Amino acid sequence: MPMSRVRQVSEFSKESSQTLRPESSKPFWKIWWLEMVCILVSLVAFVAIVLVLDHFDNQALPNWPFKATLNTFIALLTTVAKGAFMFPVSMAISQTKWTWFLQDRPLYDFHAIDQASRGFWGSLVLMSRVRLRHFVVLGALLMVVNVVTTPLTQLAISYPARDEVAVGEDASTRVISAIDLDPGPLGILVRRALQIGSVPETGSFLAPIPPHRGLSASCATGNCTFDPYQSLGVCVKTANITSQLNVRELDAARPEDFELFGDTDPSKGKAWAASLPGGIEMGHRSPMAFMTYTLNGTDTYGFVDEPGLVGSRVISVVLLHTTPLFDNVTWYDPGRMWPLAEIFGYFDGFRHEATEFLFHVCVQSFETRVHMGVEETVVMESLGQPVVEDAGFFLNLTCNSLLDDGTWCNYNPDEWNKTLSLEAPSSVNLTAGSNSSTTNDGNVFVTTYGAMETIARQMNGALGGWAEARFSPEEYDRMSAAVRLYGTRQYFSQALFAEVLFDMTSMVNLTRRAASLHNIMQTLRNYEHQTDSPAAFNVTGHAWKEVSYVHVSWEWITFLAVELALAVLFLAITMVTQSRAGRGANRDFVHADSKDSALAGLVVLGHKGRDIVGDGLRPVSELENSSKRLRVRLEGNELVPVNRD
Incomplete structure (x- = not known):
């Protein structure tokens, strides 16, 4: 290497050691402000889902512009809520890899945690590798569950049919x-x-x-x-x-x-x-x-x-x-x-x-x-x-039998205008009026002698x-x-x-x-x-028509609520763990805001580690085998090997 090139690298190294090492880490709120805002957005979206569903529960289907449906609206809010709380979860998983190496760990764990922060499969691999030995499993579990439960919120809404009064439709009986x-x-x-x-x-x-x-x-x-x-x-x-x-x-x-x-x-x-x-x-x-x-x-x-x-x-x-x-x-x-x-x-x-x-x-x-x-x-x-108790027989009917001389009955036209009033059963009141020539007073029903005699003669x-x-x-x-x-x-x-x-x-x-x-x-x-x-x-009744209405099964919404609660818990644990690590002896915790930074991952491995793993790109399988054998620990601002196979 030319001497000029050597001097340039040496000078950059000196400058790096002087200017790239901060005197202290950033304030806590500057590191996590975006994640906290996302959690707040997720909470607002969840509250909006609950309020909207509660408003339309057991109500008629909404009639919104552009033929928008309640399912569409809830799907949009659910996407916002899930996306908002999964971003902090991803960041918290990435940040965990820096505190993870405060103890001796295989270098391969750096790769495993980074992959878990990016998706479903990486989270499954991390869960199988770490199991219940670290709280990072909670974040990995959320990454997996988020994929499975995404459609479940839609199950909270169904549209059964029920009868409702059809205003203006005829319902009557004589x-x-x-x-x-x-x-x-x-x-x-x-x-x-x-x-x-x-x-x-x-x-x-x-x-x-x-x-x-x-x-x-x-x-x-x-x-x-x-x-x-x-x-x-x-x-x-x-x-x-x-x-x-x-x-x-x-x-x-x-x-x-x-x-x-x-x-x-x-x-x-x-x-x-x-x-x-x-x-x-x-x-x-x-x-x-x-x-x-x-x-x-x-x-x-x-x-x-x-x-x-x-x-x-x-x-x-x-x-x-x-x-x-x-x-x-x-x-x-x-x-x-x-x-x-x-x-x-x-x-x-x-x-x-x-x-x-x-x-x-x-x-x-x-x-x-x-x-x-x-x-x-x-x-x-x-x-x-009859209204009049003990009134005796009202209709005085005399008829012949077939064996006598045919089936004829006597006429009593002088009695035809007489009326017989009957009591109504006490269980129901007659509320409709009548246009009869015979007075109907309240629950009293009336028939005439002439009508009863006519019915009797025809029946005989x-x-x-x-x-x-x-x-x-x-x-x-x-x-x-x-x-x-x-x-x-x-x-x-x-x-x-x-x-x-x-x-x-x-x-x-x-x-x-x-x-x-x-x-x-x-x-x-x-x-x-x-x-x-x-x-x-x-008398009029109620005409019913079958209409669909919104029915909310709230148990499906609890899945989203539990996920949101676990996301808040996981972020809080990550932040507390980082805060405690920053107060440790001889640790200025310069990696507090590194999270998922690819640049941080490029420079964190020290010279000794690079000498062991080797410089430059190689097949991924070789890199994985080397990283699984090498155990490292985070000291200061770099990962240093603690043993060598």
Whole structure:
């Protein structure tokens, strides 16, 4: 080397030793001010995330400009928060390598810590190398976790759907506060209701129609709810009065007994008569027979102890019928049609039964809900109590039976304007008004004598009838002629005989038979409820629409909070450790602000270390092997070897 070059290097070395060594390290705040500002920015971003999510939690989706979404906003703030606190973590890891070498360490650790400050893989390597022997592992762990948890904040936001009130959309249902139509129009409506009600919507009337049929709710959105409301209609109650029956076998020596059948030939076989006190009697030869009878005036068998109920009575109908009996039903195949002749062959006797059906005006409380266009109406409470207690019978009805001279009832036009007021169930108040000509005062519902008489006359004509199934070998090919059926309007009698009492499935399942008998009467009652009047009006409910809303799962936000807290803790430990190291004996700690400086890394290894490792670039694998063998320690402002392999 030329002498001039040697002198230049020597002079630079002297200058370096005099000018590059500072008299003291920088003030603490000047070294870490940028990291502390970043932590503050991260805290502000995190608080903003919490405030925004708390504001929109369980609220409608925000409508921001440029179609920006809440996820976009939170993703931006999360990126700011994570980026802001990961910068100090990276700097703190880099700074740790200077305090790390205050003790004897392999030179390779300098490279490992530097790589950990730069990313995921280097942090994994450092964690496997250092494990839990130094707090720098906390910083490396944050570098790893930051990569894994970056998408988790987005999981905090979901958009489930819920129902909200659709303002301005129709939600209404029709109710009646008074039955006061003129007899002519009302009679047509009731007759139609009875005819439709005699047709089963399910086989053999297995289920009654909904209780509010004919006054279906109007729901514009397909999802509506209604507060409990009340409406006036017709209810039915049943009473088993079989215990009052008197059954006798008719004497063939008395031909007059057989006039019940329209013939006087006792040679056609046995016959029976089932009677109730008061002269109601059904005579029959067949084990399959029924008869209905309308009670007149104040007559009742099953409701003597309910004066309030009979005071609001429209009509009471007694049903006398036989119940065929079977010792076993293993022979029954529900998948085939059963000719009447075969059914007779399986009978093991029969018994007689009697039921009273009392139809009365009543006030019912309903609860209606429409879900996805399907209405569900539940009767919460019914009351048929007249306002005036112990008023006795209101409707004085006298009707003939079929066996007398047709199903006609008397008219009482002089009584048509009389009114009967009924109490409403106390659970609900009627809040809507009425345009009825009949006064409705508060919770009092009103009907007129003329309306009740019209309903009763129409029901008497529809429900009156009797039928008997007979079989003889010569009639085997004419099975339709084997059933003698009589009624003014035979649609109900046919339904009662074929769909309820003597449907094959019902006869072998008496529980189902009893349910069907109850349901056909309920069906009639429900169709009568659709009878409109000037006192019909709408009650409004709430129309709901399905909307998405913001739901925040706060547990996912805790990941970000924990990361931020650990970043603050790691930075604080690093700063405290550096501060204590700077106060050590004979250490001016000139590397306090070196952090991740590449220049500091270039000059920190002393001449002795370079002599051992070697000068200049070499393959990385050779450099790694050499650095793993060489242990160094930071003394003053350079790394010096402490041993040599």
